[in-house]
Amino acid sequence: MIDRLIDKIEKTGNPSVVGLDPVYEMIPANIRKEMLDSYGKTPKAVAEMFIAFNKGLIGALCDIAPAVKPQIAMYEKYGLEGVRAYIETASYAKEKGMVVIGDLKRGDIATTAAAYAAHIGGVTVEGEAFDLWNEDAVTLNPYMGFDGIEPFIKPCNDLDKGIFVLVKTSNPSSADVQDIEAPGGPLFERVAALVAEWGKLAMGGKGYSRVGAVVGATYKEQGEKLRKMMPSTFFLVPGYGAQGGKGSDIKGFFGPDGRGCIVNSSRGIIAAYKNDRKYSDADFADAARNAALKMKGDIAG
Amino acid sequence: MIDRLIDKIEKTGNPSVVGLDPVYEMIPANIRKEMLDSYGKTPKAVAEMFIAFNKGLIGALCDIAPAVKPQIAMYEKYGLEGVRAYIETASYAKEKGMVVIGDLKRGDIATTAAAYAAHIGGVTVEGEAFDLWNEDAVTLNPYMGFDGIEPFIKPCNDLDKGIFVLVKTSNPSSADVQDIEAPGGPLFERVAALVAEWGKLAMGGKGYSRVGAVVGATYKEQGEKLRKMMPSTFFLVPGYGAQGGKGSDIKGFFGPDGRGCIVNSSRGIIAAYKNDRKYSDADFADAARNAALKMKGDIAG
Numbered sequence: 001m002i003d004r005l006i007d008k009i010e011k012t013g014n015p016s017v018v019g020l021d022p023v024y025e026m027i028p029a030n031i032r033k034e035m036l037d038s039y040g041k042t043p044k045a046v047a048e049m050f051i052a053f054n055k056g057l058i059g060a061l062c063d064i065a066p067a068v069k070p071q072i073a074m075y076e077k078y079g080l081e082g083v084r085a086y087i088e089t090a091s092y093a094k095e096k097g098m099v100v101i102g103d104l105k106r107g108d109i110a111t112t113a114a115a116y117a118a119h120i121g122g123v124t125v126e127g128e129a130f131d132l133w134n135e136d137a138v139t140l141n142p143y144m145g146f147d148g149i150e151p152f153i154k155p156c157n158d159l160d161k162g163i164f165v166l167v168k169t170s171n172p173s174s175a176d177v178q179d180i181e182a183p184g185g186p187l188f189e190r191v192a193a194l195v196a197e198w199g200k201l202a203m204g205g206k207g208y209s210r211v212g213a214v215v216g217a218t219y220k221e222q223g224e225k226l227r228k229m230m231p232s233t234f235f236l237v238p239g240y241g242a243q244g245g246k247g248s249d250i251k252g253f254f255g256p257d258g259r260g261c262i263v264n265s266s267r268g269i270i271a272a273y274k275n276d277r278k279y280s281d282a283d284f285a286d287a288a289r290n291a292a293l294k295m296k297g298d299i300a301g
Numbered sequence: 302m303i304d305r306l307i308d309k310i311e312k313t314g315n316p317s318v319v320g321l322d323p324v325y326e327m328i329p330a331n332i333r334k335e336m337l338d339s340y341g342k343t344p345k346a347v348a349e350m351f352i353a354f355n356k357g358l359i360g361a362l363c364d365i366a367p368a369v370k371p372q373i374a375m376y377e378k379y380g381l382e383g384v385r386a387y388i389e390t391a392s393y394a395k396e397k398g399m400v401v402i403g404d405l406k407r408g409d410i411a412t413t414a415a416a417y418a419a420h421i422g423g424v425t426v427e428g429e430a431f432d433l434w435n436e437d438a439v440t441l442n443p444y445m446g447f448d449g450i451e452p453f454i455k456p457c458n459d460l461d462k463g464i465f466v467l468v469k470t471s472n473p474s475s476a477d478v479q480d481i482e483a484p485g486g487p488l489f490e491r492v493a494a495l496v497a498e499w500g501k502l503a504m505g506g507k508g509y510s511r512v513g514a515v516v517g518a519t520y521k522e523q524g525e526k527l528r529k530m531m532p533s534t535f536f537l538v539p540g541y542g543a544q545g546g547k548g549s550d551i552k553g554f555f556g557p558d559g560r561g562c563i564v565n566s567s568r569g570i571i572a573a574y575k576n577d578r579k580y581s582d583a584d585f586a587d588a589a590r591n592a593a594l595k596m597k598g599d600i601a602g
Contacts, residue, residue, distance in 0.1 A: 011597065021413070023412070024426075025418075034426065041426045041427040042429070042431075043424070043426060043431055043433060045426065046426055067417070068333060071413055071416075072419045073407070073410075073413045073414070073416035074413070074416050076416065076417065076419070076420070077416040077417070077419040077530060078387055078424060079388065079424075079431070079433025079434060080381070080384055080388055080433070083381055083384050084381055087380065087381055089503055097314055104440075105407070105408055105409055106406070106409075107406060107442055107444075108372075108374055108406055108519060109322070109470060109471070109472035109474075109475075110472055111322075112322070112372055112374045112375070113374070115324075115372075115374035115375050115378040116374045116377065116378070118377070118378040118379075119377070121342070123378055123379060123380075125325075125342045125343060125344060125346065126337065126342040127342065128342040128343070130343075130344055130380070131382070132379065132380025141406075141408055141442050142444070142477075143408075143442055143443070143444045143467060143470075143471055143476055143478055143479065144460045144467075144472060144475060144477075144478075145472070145474030145475055145476065145477025145478050145479070146474045146477055147472045147473065147474040147475075148472075148474075166444060166445075169410060169444075169445055170410070171410035171411055171445060171446070171448045172448065173410075173445065173446030173448040173449075174441075174446055174448075175446065176409075176445075176446025176447055176495060177444055177445070177446050177492060177495070178444065178446070180415075180483045180488060181483055181484060182481045182482055182483050183482060185472070187478070187483070190345060190478070190481050192492065192542065193477060194478070196497050197306060197495070201431070208353060213342060220394055230458075233475055237343065253561040257546055258536075
């Protein structure tokens with residue numbers, strides 16, 4: 001997965017990932033009306049809105065962006081129908097050749113972590129194999145330690161999948177826990193050392209591990225330091241755009257090979273049509289494409 | 302929720318919660334055969350197995366155990382059908398009067414955490430309200446800090462729901478991150494102080510907060526210390542039984558009022574029929590009831 005991601009980034013010249021994090025208010029009025037008319041004021045209507053919206057976005061972005069990152073929370077919000085929309089979104093993005101990073105932030109122990117590992121490892125029922133989630137990689141939470149990570153290592157290697165472990169998240173209160181001072185540095189640096197160590201268990205062929213790290217764009221100095229601490233770890237970088245991160249902030253998150261980073265933007269791309277009066281609701285996909293190209297330029301610069 | 306939970310614990314005289322964490326191998330052969338015959342070797346068949354198994358367990362346990370804790374990973378493993386089984390399980394337990402603690406361990410930031418909060422807060426579509434997950438409380442991960450917790454506080458108070466935040470988990474490698482030494486003590490004690498502080502925002506009427514903590518039975522001294530540090534925090538205690546925790550280990554996890562704790566057992570109860578040759582597959586629910594009564598006695602002692 002990490003080699004495929006690097007290839008896709010180089011082919012598109014665009015180290016960014018589109019966060020498919022729809023919220024109800026973002027859905028263009030015509031799609032909203034169509035689904036409410038068809039399904040009533042129901043979670044199913046919202047699920048169909050999300051699917052239609054995401055398919056429009058994926059169609060407009062699949063040749064210029066290497067990957068999508070649907071945030072499962074936005075879908076879980078709408079219960080079972082929402083989860084269905086998540087799975088259909090991942091499936092469609094995969095069909096269009098995009099790398100799919102499921103933003104799950106799961107973290108649990110032993111047999112439970114092994115169950116979550118089905119997200120990338122698939123499942124068998126009496127010998128019949130199923131890949132039910134269509135994800136190439138997922139995000140994980142490190143609070144439980146290696147027990148929560150270990151079951152993912154095998155599918156990373158056997159099926160060429162990937163994981164990104166939270167190290168330093170982009171939100172303001174990430175400091176509450178992640179910045180607690182421990183001997184040798186703040187907690188997130190200790191976690192970074194663990195993630196780098198775990199990464200050795202699943203190296204790809206281009207110098208980067210299938211075990212990546214989540215490092216927020218909003219913490220410039222920390223990201224630069226982490227890059228030096230974990231040279232073989234690919235960074236998934238949230239916090240660009242709506243949360244305040246800029247292209248110039250994340251220059252030092254890339255390795256000396258110009259690789260090592262994929263930057264996420266969600267609202268800034270998928271809701272771009274809302275930020276410029278020249279766009280109508282029907283232009284949402286074009287607006288997203290233009291915003292994605294602008295972001296590509298910003299990061300390249 | 303926390304007051305209702307305390308009431309249910311006192312009514313049943315049983316401070317324990319049944320972990321509804323089914324795995325395929327646990328399913329009695331008759332149920333397995335029935336569902337494979339009806340649905341083939343498919344995730345849907347497994348979902349139907351889990352529903353039938355859980356309904357049998359809930360029916361046998363609902364008058365002697367106050368609560369169930371389905372672990373969503375076990376269900377997510379089987380994709381959308383699995384998630385449906387989770388929701389139907391929660392719904393049935395609720396119908397039978399049990400408190401439902403969804404073991405999600407979600408943790409995310411800002412708008413994303415707000416989306417996850419729909420698990421307990423419900424969702425509206427154009428003014429129509431839905432409670433899609435049927436949970437009274439959920440478990441959360443603190444790694445993101447207060448941003449990940451805050452959106453849950455309002456439904457805790459407005460809808461009398463609850464959360465349990467991971468403090469010290471029961472697994473061996475919980476030490477990797479949670480025991481990292483920080484000024485004033487290991488990380489999990491720092492997190493405990495935060496959780497106690499957050500708990501003040503959602504106090505129930507019986508001296509305990511709707512913001513609880515997860516504290517593993519496998520760490521006796523730590524649990525006793527945490528009880529002193531956080532007297533108004535209700536503990537959800539995993540690690541009893543199959544993971545090695547005993548009733549005598551957790552005596553000090555209870556407060557001086559004899560309250561403050563609910564102890565989880567999963568395999569030890571739901572797969573009890575596998576541990577004693579006197580039981581046949583058809584006895585799985587009876588075996589679970591007997592195991593639950595035995596556990597109740599062990600904790601009371």
